[in-house]
Structure formats: C-alpha cells, structure tokens
Amino acid sequence: MNELLQLPGRGVIGVLTGGISKERNPSLQSGESACESLLRQGYRVKVIDTAERTFLQELREVDVAFLAIAGQFAEDGKLQGTLEVLGIPYTGSGVLASALAMHKPTAKTIVKAAGIEVYDEIRIDPDRDTKDIAKGIVDSLNLPVILKPESEGSSIGADVAHSEAEIVDIIETSRSVGMQMMAEPFDTGRCMTVGVLELEKGTVGLPPLEILTPHEFFDHASKQQGSLRSFHCPADISSDAQKNLSELAVAAHHALGCTGYSRSDFIISTDGRVHFLELNSLPSLKPTATLATMSAYIGISYDQMIQYILKAGIQERGYRP
Numbered sequence: 001m002n003e004l005l006q007l008p009g010r011g012v013i014g015v016l017t018g019g020i021s022k023e024r025n026p027s028l029q030s031g032e033s034a035c036e037s038l039l040r041q042g043y044r045v046k047v048i049d050t051a052e053r054t055f056l057q058e059l060r061e062v063d064v065a066f067l068a069i070a071g072q073f074a075e076d077g078k079l080q081g082t083l084e085v086l087g088i089p090y091t092g093s094g095v096l097a098s099a100l101a102m103h104k105p106t107a108k109t110i111v112k113a114a115g116i117e118v119y120d121e122i123r124i125d126p127d128r129d130t131k132d133i134a135k136g137i138v139d140s141l142n143l144p145v146i147l148k149p150e151s152e153g154s155s156i157g158a159d160v161a162h163s164e165a166e167i168v169d170i171i172e173t174s175r176s177v178g179m180q181m182m183a184e185p186f187d188t189g190r191c192m193t194v195g196v197l198e199l200e201k202g203t204v205g206l207p208p209l210e211i212l213t214p215h216e217f218f219d220h221a222s223k224q225q226g227s228l229r230s231f232h233c234p235a236d237i238s239s240d241a242q243k244n245l246s247e248l249a250v251a252a253h254h255a256l257g258c259t260g261y262s263r264s265d266f267i268i269s270t271d272g273r274v275h276f277l278e279l280n281s282l283p284s285l286k287p288t289a290t291l292a293t294m295s296a297y298i299g300i301s302y303d304q305m306i307q308y309i310l311k312a313g314i315q316e317r318g319y320r321p
Contacts, residue, residue, distance in 0.1 A: 014062030018049035021071025030285040031068040065090035076102040091313030097257035114255035134167035144186040189269040194249035205246030206294035210235035260312040
C-alpha cells in the first residue's frame with residue numbers, strides 16, 4: 001500500500017463522476033475504478049454523481065475533489081470553477097487550462113504557437129448553406145476530411161467524409177443536435193496517444209501508445225468497445241520518434257497550462273511528420289485505458305498513478321501534504 005497523503009480537513013475525498021454529458025457512462029466507469037483504488041489505499045471516500053440535484057450539498061461533506069469525469073461540465077472548466085468558488089482543492093487542470101484544451105480550435109492555435117505542427121481546420125458556420133460549406137471545405141482541404149465537434153471528447157460526433165454529399169449529411173446531422181463542428185484533412189497515418197504525469201521528479205511524458213482499430217479511425221465505438229481496438233505500448237517506432245512524441249506531449253501540456261496529468265493525441269503521417277490532434281485534460285482513469293497502460297509500462301501501478309494524480313492536485317491548489 002502507498003503511504004497515505006495528509007489531506008486537508010477531515011481527509012474525505014469526493015470522487016466526482018457521472019455527470020450530464022454524452023460521456024456519462026465512461027465517467028461512471030472511471031469513477032468506480034478511482035474509488036476502488038482510493039479505498040484500497042486506505043482513504044476515506046465519498047462518491048458524488050454531479051448529475052444529481054444534491055451535488056452541491058454533497059460537496060460540503062468533502063475536503064478534496066478527485067475528478068473522475070469527462071465531457072461537458074467536466075473538462076470545460078465549469079466544474080473546476082465551481083470547486084474554486086467553494087474553495088475545494090481538486091485534481092487535474094485548472095479552469096482556464098481545462099477550457100482551452102476542451103475547445104479544439106483554440107487548443108490547436110496555442111499548441112501551434114508553441115512550435116507543434118497541427119492540421120489546418122475550417123470552423124463551420126452554423127448559419128451558412130451546407131452545400132456552400134461542403135464545397136469550400138473540399139476546395140480548401142481536399143478529400144477525405146474528418147468532421148468533428150469543436151468541444152466534445154471520445155470522438156463523439158466525429159465522422160469521415162469522402163464526398164461533398166457526405167459532408168452535407170454530417171453537418172446537417174450535427175446541426176440537428178446543436179453541435180458546433182470543424183473540419184480537418186483526414187490523415188490515414190498511425191494514431192498515437194501520449195500521457196503526461198507530474199511526478200516528484202517533474203513532468204514526465206509517458207511512452208507513446210499506438211492505437212489500432214478495424215474502423216476507419218479511432219471513433220467513439222472503438223473507444224468504448226475493447227474488441228474494436230488494440231493498444232501497442234510502447235509504439236513500434238524508433239526510440240528517437242518515441243522520445244520526440246513524449247516531448248511534444250509535455251510541450252502541449254505546458255503550452256495549455258495543464259497540471260497534474262493529461263493525454264495528447266497525434267498522427268504520424270506516412271511521410272513521418274507528426275501532427276497534434278487534441279489534448280484531453282481529464283483522460284479515462286479505467287485500469288485498462290491508455291493512461292494506465294502507459295504508466296504501467298514504466299513501472300507505475302494503477303494505485304500509484306491515482307496517488308500521483310491526487311498529490312499533484314492538492315499541491316497545485318496550495319496544500320502541501
């Protein structure tokens with residue numbers, strides 16, 4: 001068992017999970033795993049579903065918030081802002097970093113300014129004619145393209161289009177559910193993800209993990225069904241390429257002002273160029289997910305990873321255990 005951290009107040013950790021976003025079910029799974037780990041290590045834990053009406057009242061019973069949650073009102077800074085107002089230390093990135101990372105066009109602009117290559121994108125005007133938009137996308141980016149929501153995770157709402165007609169269909173579907181979309185070139189290169197953990201020795205980029213799926217890309221179904229994906233950690237690339245990806249993930253983490261932990265996604269094109277896709281400031285905490293898999297490769301057990309995340313959070317918010 002890891003040595004318990006000294007926590008503020010009565011030492012009750014509120015595991016915040018569930019929520020009202022489209023990522024509710026994965027969030028509940030992360031929350032269950034994090035709760036089991038904290039209990040196993042000897043901490044006092046209270047599970048709080050942020051979708052419940054009693055959410056704010058229940059927060060009065062905790063001294064630290066452990067965020068095992070994803071999606072809207074979780075990764076976008078709103079939940080972090082609520083905890084800041086209430087004076088409750090919490091894990092993960094702060095209000096601004098969470099909001100910046102959640103909005104893909106803004107995150108890409110910041111990361112590009114830090115010297116990391118990104119794909120060009122077109123933000124889709126919700127009021128323009130869809131056929132005009134589709135033609136403009138093809139003229140600017142060529143086909144195929146991938147269309148994705150500007151502020152969703154887990155590839156929710158993302159789809160690949162191979163024709164103007166498919167672009168129109170995807171945009172019209174997204175408009176029917178109120179999603180603000182963007183378009184990027186679709187690159188059939190290798191899909192890589194790289195975790196970042198803040199440890200005692202500093203911020204560490206974990207070994208890159210390659211994601212393989214029979215689908216055209218790592219879509220929402222592939223992320224939620226283990227039979228539709230496989231992980232290779234470390235990725236079967238040169239040691240120099242591994243080192244470069246880990247350094248890029250740390251650079252993106254710092255550029256967006258993230259703290260505690262994060263996970264960045266990249267594509268290695270067939271010509272060897274690396275493009276940043278997005279940064280997840282609250283990646284899945286399931287033991288079988290990518291962050292835990294990468295951590296395990298360098299000898300960090302699941303319980304140790306949870307402990308590192310907890311410690312980084314309370315230290316960042318001004319409490320020194």
